[in-house]
Amino acid sequence: MRAIHSSAPQDRRETEEPRRRAACKWYSLPRFDADPAHTLTDNLIEIEGLSFARGDRVIFNGLDLTVPRGSVTALMGPSGTGKTTLLRIIGGQIRPDEGSVRVDGREVTRMSRGELLDFRRGLGMLFQSSALFTDFSVFDNVAFPLRVHTDLPEDMIRDLVLLKLNSVGLRGARDLMPAQLSGGMSRRVALARAIALDPKFIMYDEPFTGQDPISLGVLATLISGLNRALKTTSLVVSHDIHETTQIADLIYIISDGRVIGRGSPTELKHERSQMVQQFMTGAPDGPVPFHYPADDFLEDVLGAH
Amino acid sequence: MLRLLRLLGQEALTRLGTLGRSAYVLFWTLYSLPRRGDLELLGKQLYQVGVLSLAIIVLSAFSIGAVLALQGYTQLAKIGAEQSVGLGVALVLLRELGPVVTGLLFAGRAGSAMTAEIGLMKTTDQLAGMEMMGVDPLHRVVAPRLWAGIVCLPVLTLIFNAVAIWAAGLVGVDWLGIDPGGFWSGMTDGVEMWEDVGKGMVKSGVFAFLISWIAVFEGYDALPTAEGIGNATTRTVVYSSVVVLAVDFVLTLVMYGEFK
Amino acid sequence: MIRMRTIEISVGAFMLAGIIALIFIAVRVSGVNLSQATGTYTLTARFHDVAGLRVRSKVSMAGVAIGRVAKIDVDSEYGEAIVTFEISDKVANLSADCGAQIQTEGILGGRYVSISQGADEKLLKDGDRIRNTQDAVVLENLIGEFLTRQGGGSNSDKGGS
Numbered sequence: 001m002r003a004i005h006s007s008a009p010q011d012r013r014e015t016e017e018p019r020r021r022a023a024c025k026w027y028s029l030p031r032f033d034a035d036p037a038h039t040l041t042d043n044l045i046e047i048e049g050l051s052f053a054r055g056d057r058v059i060f061n062g063l064d065l066t067v068p069r070g071s072v073t074a075l076m077g078p079s080g081t082g083k084t085t086l087l088r089i090i091g092g093q094i095r096p097d098e099g100s101v102r103v104d105g106r107e108v109t110r111m112s113r114g115e116l117l118d119f120r121r122g123l124g125m126l127f128q129s130s131a132l133f134t135d136f137s138v139f140d141n142v143a144f145p146l147r148v149h150t151d152l153p154e155d156m157i158r159d160l161v162l163l164k165l166n167s168v169g170l171r172g173a174r175d176l177m178p179a180q181l182s183g184g185m186s187r188r189v190a191l192a193r194a195i196a197l198d199p200k201f202i203m204y205d206e207p208f209t210g211q212d213p214i215s216l217g218v219l220a221t222l223i224s225g226l227n228r229a230l231k232t233t234s235l236v237v238s239h240d241i242h243e244t245t246q247i248a249d250l251i252y253i254i255s256d257g258r259v260i261g262r263g264s265p266t267e268l269k270h271e272r273s274q275m276v277q278q279f280m281t282g283a284p285d286g287p288v289p290f291h292y293p294a295d296d297f298l299e300d301v302l303g304a305h
Numbered sequence: 306m307l308r309l310l311r312l313l314g315q316e317a318l319t320r321l322g323t324l325g326r327s328a329y330v331l332f333w334t335l336y337s338l339p340r341r342g343d344l345e346l347l348g349k350q351l352y353q354v355g356v357l358s359l360a361i362i363v364l365s366a367f368s369i370g371a372v373l374a375l376q377g378y379t380q381l382a383k384i385g386a387e388q389s390v391g392l393g394v395a396l397v398l399l400r401e402l403g404p405v406v407t408g409l410l411f412a413g414r415a416g417s418a419m420t421a422e423i424g425l426m427k428t429t430d431q432l433a434g435m436e437m438m439g440v441d442p443l444h445r446v447v448a449p450r451l452w453a454g455i456v457c458l459p460v461l462t463l464i465f466n467a468v469a470i471w472a473a474g475l476v477g478v479d480w481l482g483i484d485p486g487g488f489w490s491g492m493t494d495g496v497e498m499w500e501d502v503g504k505g506m507v508k509s510g511v512f513a514f515l516i517s518w519i520a521v522f523e524g525y526d527a528l529p530t531a532e533g534i535g536n537a538t539t540r541t542v543v544y545s546s547v548v549v550l551a552v553d554f555v556l557t558l559v560m561y562g563e564f565k
Numbered sequence: 566m567i568r569m570r571t572i573e574i575s576v577g578a579f580m581l582a583g584i585i586a587l588i589f590i591a592v593r594v595s596g597v598n599l600s601q602a603t604g605t606y607t608l609t610a611r612f613h614d615v616a617g618l619r620v621r622s623k624v625s626m627a628g629v630a631i632g633r634v635a636k637i638d639v640d641s642e643y644g645e646a647i648v649t650f651e652i653s654d655k656v657a658n659l660s661a662d663c664g665a666q667i668q669t670e671g672i673l674g675g676r677y678v679s680i681s682q683g684a685d686e687k688l689l690k691d692g693d694r695i696r697n698t699q700d701a702v703v704l705e706n707l708i709g710e711f712l713t714r715q716g717g718g719s720n721s722d723k724g725g726s
Contacts, residue, residue, distance in 0.1 A: 117439045117441070120436075121438075125434070127430045128430075129430050134429070134431070145438050145440075148438070148439075149438075345569070348572055348573060348576055352575055352579075355576065355579050356575045356579045359579065359582075463586040463587050464583055467585075467587075468586075471589070489593065492593075494630070498591060502591070
């Protein structure tokens with residue numbers, strides 16, 4: 001576990017970039033084909049033609065997305081585009097109206113309750129609110145998945161819990177209650193809990209939101225470090241351009257229910273699409289307008305009624 | 306006019322939907338079979354739901370028993386029938402007040418607590434987190450509370466009845482001077498195990514099931530906001546109370562039907 | 566976080582309290598131990614009017630409860646009521662000419678059957694019939710009788726008041 005702190009994310013990514021580059025058949029925007037040779041690598045997640053509407057609001061409209069195995073893939077986009085909903089669909093909590101979601105070859109949208117239970121054991125999820133069980137201590141929170149899903153004796157569970165807590169740097173906090181933890185610490189405990197069963201695949205819902213710079217750094221290091229050390233695949237939903245570009249191998253930008261940008265962080269920086277540029281630079285006005293649709297300004301203010 | 310009809314129709318459909326959801330929740334909660342480690346969860350809930358309700362139940366029982374004895378004595382003494390206070394108080398408590406008042410108090414204290422707990426766990430994503438870890442929240446969070454409610458309310462009703470009758474005895478015999486022989490033996494002669502106690506307990510059992518169901522469902526279904534939880538707890542208390550009173554009326558008709 | 570042992574103990578105490586309450590109610594309040602301990606045998610009796618007598622009404626002798634009314638049927642041919650009693654086995658020496666009278670407890674009390682012992686050497690057995698019966702006193706009839714007698718005595722106040 002010491003390897004996490006040894007190399008800076010930047011260097012590591014550059015050496016492993018060619019290996020990790022996902023050039024698969026299932027993207028819908030050929031302009032982003034940075035690898036014309038189309039080398040087919042193994043994809044952990046393949047989403048095709050995903051459509052989902054909540055009431056009158058269309059959230060996804062024929063979305064295609066793949067997550068290469070072993071990568072740190074980021075989902076970014078303006079608020080309210082349903083990124084969290086997408087995580088829930090992948091986790092099987094919500095059923096889409098149309099489309100297929102395959103994780104490790106298994107079709108999630110058609111799983112029964114029993115199959116879902118099984119599937120979720122290989123899945124780790126980190127919620128925005130960390131979702132720790134408030135009446136359990138830190139130790140018991142991390143031990144929870146082990147106690148529920150395995151028959152391991154208590155002393156083995158203890159060892160495992162301490163290992164996981166150590167990997168996030170909170171072994172000493174094991175007897176604290178969630179109410180006593182700071183926001184960053186809660187997230188780290190939730191992360192330890194998410195990796196308790198050594199999942200194949202971890203999802204992060206806005207892990208960087210509302211964190212101080214130090215916590216940001218710690219979390220980013222942990223996400224990429226753990227991904228490499230545990231040989232898992234990570235899917236990160238985030239608004240934070242800076243941290244995400246530091247750790248992600250592949251970034252998807254989603255808006256209006258479709259993928260509007262896809263590529264490695266360096267590729268996207270040079271991307272000419274206005275929408276992508278607005279997002280990457282954080283410009284207040286552009287394809288996503290500053291003004292909510294309204295009548296002409298002068299008419300509105302001066303027009304007496 | 307057409308608008309009104311449409312609104313009514315929508316409202317009816319919404320309510321039907323809620324009823325359907327609640328049946329779904331109930332079914333899946335009961336469906337999951339208990340496993341090892343569940344007893345611990347149940348035990349914890351028995352404590353939260355039952356033991357922590359004792360204080361209010363006992364205090365209320367004492368007051369109600371005493372008041373019944375006082376009022377009963379005042380009226381019956383006018384016609385020299387004060388010995389019947391024992392029997393009257395016992396019958397009223399065992400058949401009606403015991404199950405109903407305990408049910409109402411339970412809905413207010415334990416029912417709203419159950420709703421709030423579950424609703425809060427929903428709001429802080431704990432339920433979703435559990436689900437994502439492959440643990441069924443209905444099994445782990447909802448079911449222990451449901452069973453705890455079903456078990457605890459009848460027990461609380463028994464305790465309520467006993468304390469109230471004893472309090473009535475204290476007030477009637479020790480304070481107001483009713484002849485103890487008449488008081489207690491009048492009770493023994495007139496109260497029957499099945500007819501009065503048994504049927505009262507049946508009522509209590511029915512209330513226990515309904516109140517617990519409403520409480521856990523409202524929590525599970527609550528909107529995940531502070532306001533949502535507040536509304537949900539209010540709904541639990543209001544619906545439970547109305548249901549208890551209405552069902553009591555129906556059960557009384559059914560059980561003691563020969564009024565003519 | 567409350568420790569598990571405290572929880573277990575208090576839940577146990579809670580259940581115990583419930584059981585104690587149940588026992589209190591069963592014994593003190595509804596007098597369960599009576600008539601379950603001993604067996605009972607059946608007697609019948611016919612009455613012209615059992616107004617107010619109910620199933621499970623008390624059957625007593627000299628004011629002491631010795632049984633309960635089990636069934637009340639009607640004989641439409643003779644216009645009589647057939648009452649079936651269950652008498653405790655401890656009172657097995659009712660003579661054949663004992664009497665059964667329907668009485669009222671207090672002014673507003675319920676009806677009960679009072680059995681008075683007779684002198685015959687022959688004793689009643691299970692299934693026998695009590696022949697010597699006296700009906701319930703119906704208050705309205707009594708008042709009517711009284712008024713009729715008054716009316717017969719003096720010519721004024723006939724059916725009045």
